[in-house]
Amino acid sequence: MRLDKYLADMNVGTRSELKRDIRKGLVTVGGSVIKDPGKNVDPVTDEVCYLGRKIVYETFVYYMLNKPAGVISATDDKRTKTVIDLLPEDRRKDIFPVGRLDKDTEGLLLITNDGELAHALLSPRRHVDKKYYARIRGVVTREDALAFASGIPLKDFTCMPADLVIERSSEISEVLVTIREGKFHQIKRMFEALGKEVIYLKRLEMGSLILDGELAPGEFRRLTEEELRSLCALAGLSRESGARQE
Numbered sequence: 001m002r003l004d005k006y007l008a009d010m011n012v013g014t015r016s017e018l019k020r021d022i023r024k025g026l027v028t029v030g031g032s033v034i035k036d037p038g039k040n041v042d043p044v045t046d047e048v049c050y051l052g053r054k055i056v057y058e059t060f061v062y063y064m065l066n067k068p069a070g071v072i073s074a075t076d077d078k079r080t081k082t083v084i085d086l087l088p089e090d091r092r093k094d095i096f097p098v099g100r101l102d103k104d105t106e107g108l109l110l111i112t113n114d115g116e117l118a119h120a121l122l123s124p125r126r127h128v129d130k131k132y133y134a135r136i137r138g139v140v141t142r143e144d145a146l147a148f149a150s151g152i153p154l155k156d157f158t159c160m161p162a163d164l165v166i167e168r169s170s171e172i173s174e175v176l177v178t179i180r181e182g183k184f185h186q187i188k189r190m191f192e193a194l195g196k197e198v199i200y201l202k203r204l205e206m207g208s209l210i211l212d213g214e215l216a217p218g219e220f221r222r223l224t225e226e227e228l229r230s231l232c233a234l235a236g237l238s239r240e241s242g243a244r245q246e
């Protein structure tokens with residue numbers, strides 16, 4: 001791969017800025033100054049530094065975001081802040097959220113540029129578990145849990161069996177819900193079908209991925225190697241070489 005493309009792919013500057021800076025001697029490869037923007041570099045084995053900073057080539061990036069309420073699960077929008085706007089500008093190229101959480105839902109969202117992994121995780125055939133914490137207006141009962149377990153019929157489809165664990169049953173109940181599909185407003189609609197209202201919803205887990213309790217709403221971090229390995233195993237993919245973390 002050309003040296004100027006390597007650096008441009010990693011969003012450290014535009015191709016023309018980088019050509020100029022390479023010619024000025026601001027880039028080293030394996031410790032030697034290289035002034036030819038067309039110099040061939042190997043993204044896996046060569047160590048490339050720009051302005052003294054090591055620039056690791058990554059094919060894929062994977063971030064765990066604790067989505068706050070009030071932002072939408074989209075890549076860009078003219079009026080409303082998106083989950084992608086929560087990441088620094090130099091990391092936003094080509095990334096997208098894997099699935100959607102409603103604007104008022106908080107919690108775990110995977111953000112990546114890896115379309116194949118996203119597709120595998122979202123595939124309706126794979127039934128990846130999604131676990132949520134919810135606060136419900138109304139007393140949630142054992143009968144509700146049984147209804148979740150047997151599959152709640154909605155207007156347009158019948159939900160797959162889902163787990164409902166009651167943590168607190170009261171005027172405002174607290175529950176843990178695990179669903180294996182991801183239809184529009186699904187959990188809200190499931191409770192609505194039982195005459196109850198979701199007043200707070202937060203996703204805690206998606207497949208093997210568990211929301212990091214250290215992340216405040218709006219904060220993100222890269223997935224660890226182990227988290228990525230487990231997700232890829234779940235999706236039946238191998239990603240070791242493409243996802244080189246800093």
Ligand code: URA
Nearest residue numbers: 102105185186187188
């Ligand atoms: N179910 C919902 O109703 N909303 C979400 O954001 C996710 C699941």
